[in-house]
Amino acid sequence: MAKKKDLFEEFNPLEGKVYQILDKDGKVVGDEPKLSEEQLKDMYFYMLYTRVSDEKAVNMQRQGRMLTYAPVSGQEALHVGSALALEKDDWVVPAFRENGVFLVKGLDLHKIYLYWKGNEEGALIPEGMNILPVTIPVASQTLHGVGIGWAQALKGEKAATVTYFGDGATSEGEFHEAMNFAAVFKANIVFICNNNQYAISVPVEKQTASKTLAQKAIAYEMPGIKVDGNDVLAMYSITKYALERARSGKGPSMIEGYTYRIGYHTTADDPTKYRDQKEVDEWRTKDPIIRFREYLKGKKIWTEKYEEEVQKKVKEMVSNEVKIAESFSKPPIKAYFEHTYAEMYPYLKEQLKEMSACEEEKEAKE
Ligand SMILES: Cc1ncc(C[n+]2csc(CCOP(=O)(O)OP(=O)(O)O)c2C)c(N)n1
Structure with a gap:
C-alpha cells in the first residue's frame, strides 16, 4: 500500500512551497477536502458573517459607539477555515483578531462587541466553549496554549489546542519559549500564525530575516508549513491534518497563513502613513470571500438567490447582536x-x- 503523503514534507517551507487548494480565481489546484454542500455553505456564511460584523464594528467605533476595535477584514478565510476543523473538545487560545474563530465556535457576536466596548462581560466565555479570553500582550497566549496542549498530552486526551498569533508575535521571546517547550514535551498543540504582513506599521520583512515564518518551526524539530491564508479550503484541510496529528500524540506543528490586513491595525491607526494604497488594492483582488464564491459558483452551489438570502440573514443577525450589545449599561x-x-x-x-x-x-x- 502506498504511504499516505505527509503534507508537511510535501510543502516544505525551506523549498519555497506554499500549500494551496484554490488559486486566486477560485480554481481548484490541490486536493479538495470532502465536504458536503451544507459544510461549504457554512464556510461561506461564517466568512460573510465575520466580514459584515467587522464593517459594522468599524462604523460603530467611528460613531463613538465602541472604544477601539481591531479589524479582521481580508483574514476571514484563515480564521473560519481553521476553526471549522476544530472538534468540540479542542481548545482555542486567541490573540485579539480571531472573530471568525469565535463565531464558528458559537460565541455570540454581542460578546465580541462588548469586549471592544470595554465591557468585561465580553471577556466572559461561556463554560464548555473551550476558548480563552482575548489576549492583548503579544505572544503571551502561545505559552498558555502550550500549557493546555501539554495537559491534554499528559492526560492522553483525544483533543488538541490551537493558538493564534500574528507575524509580529514571532519576534517575541514567549513565542520561542512556547515552540521549544511544546516540541520537547510533545504538547497537543497547533500554532497558527496569522501572517497579515504587518505588526502595526512594521512590515514582515523588517520583523525577520527568515524567508518564511513557518520555517522557524524546523529549528524546534517541529513541522511547519506556509499556507495561502486567503484559501479557506487550504486553511481547513491543513488545520484538520495538524489537529489529527496532535490529537494522536504526534506532537505540535506550526501553520503560517499568508494573508493581508486590508484595514487598520486598530481603529487608532492610520495605515496610509506607512503603506502604499497600490499594495492594498492588489490584495483586494485576492479577497478570500470572492475567491470562495467563484468556487461555489463553479459547483452550482452559489446563486444570486442564495447570495440574497445569506446577505439578508447575516445583516439581520448583526443588527440584532448590535441591539443586544447596546442594551448593556456602562459597567461601573x-x-x-x-x-x-x-x-x-x-x-x-x-x-x-x-x-x-x-x-x-x-x-x-x-
Ligand atoms: C508585549 C506587547 N508589546 C507591544 C504591544 C503593542 N502591540 C499591540 S498589537 C502589536 C502588533 C502585533 O502584531 P502582530 O503580532 O503581527 O499581530 P496583528 O496585530 O498584525 O494581528 C503591538 C506591538 C502589546 N500589545 N504587547
Whole structure:
C-alpha cells in the first residue's frame, strides 16, 4: 500500500512551497477536502458573517459607539477555515483578531462587541466553549496554549489546542519559549500564525530575516508549513491534518497563513502613513470571500438567490447582536478591578479605593 503523503514534507517551507487548494480565481489546484454542500455553505456564511460584523464594528467605533476595535477584514478565510476543523473538545487560545474563530465556535457576536466596548462581560466565555479570553500582550497566549496542549498530552486526551498569533508575535521571546517547550514535551498543540504582513506599521520583512515564518518551526524539530491564508479550503484541510496529528500524540506543528490586513491595525491607526494604497488594492483582488464564491459558483452551489438570502440573514443577525450589545449599561468602574481574579489582590483593592475616591470627587463637582 502506498504511504499516505505527509503534507508537511510535501510543502516544505525551506523549498519555497506554499500549500494551496484554490488559486486566486477560485480554481481548484490541490486536493479538495470532502465536504458536503451544507459544510461549504457554512464556510461561506461564517466568512460573510465575520466580514459584515467587522464593517459594522468599524462604523460603530467611528460613531463613538465602541472604544477601539481591531479589524479582521481580508483574514476571514484563515480564521473560519481553521476553526471549522476544530472538534468540540479542542481548545482555542486567541490573540485579539480571531472573530471568525469565535463565531464558528458559537460565541455570540454581542460578546465580541462588548469586549471592544470595554465591557468585561465580553471577556466572559461561556463554560464548555473551550476558548480563552482575548489576549492583548503579544505572544503571551502561545505559552498558555502550550500549557493546555501539554495537559491534554499528559492526560492522553483525544483533543488538541490551537493558538493564534500574528507575524509580529514571532519576534517575541514567549513565542520561542512556547515552540521549544511544546516540541520537547510533545504538547497537543497547533500554532497558527496569522501572517497579515504587518505588526502595526512594521512590515514582515523588517520583523525577520527568515524567508518564511513557518520555517522557524524546523529549528524546534517541529513541522511547519506556509499556507495561502486567503484559501479557506487550504486553511481547513491543513488545520484538520495538524489537529489529527496532535490529537494522536504526534506532537505540535506550526501553520503560517499568508494573508493581508486590508484595514487598520486598530481603529487608532492610520495605515496610509506607512503603506502604499497600490499594495492594498492588489490584495483586494485576492479577497478570500470572492475567491470562495467563484468556487461555489463553479459547483452550482452559489446563486444570486442564495447570495440574497445569506446577505439578508447575516445583516439581520448583526443588527440584532448590535441591539443586544447596546442594551448593556456602562459597567461601573469597579467591574474592571473585580473581574480579573476570583479574589482581588491587595494592590488592586488599593487602586480601586483611589479610583473610587476620584470618581466621587468628580461627581461632587458636577
Ligand atoms: C508585549 C506587547 N508589546 C507591544 C504591544 C503593542 N502591540 C499591540 S498589537 C502589536 C502588533 C502585533 O502584531 P502582530 O503580532 O503581527 O499581530 P496583528 O496585530 O498584525 O494581528 C503591538 C506591538 C502589546 N500589545 N504587547
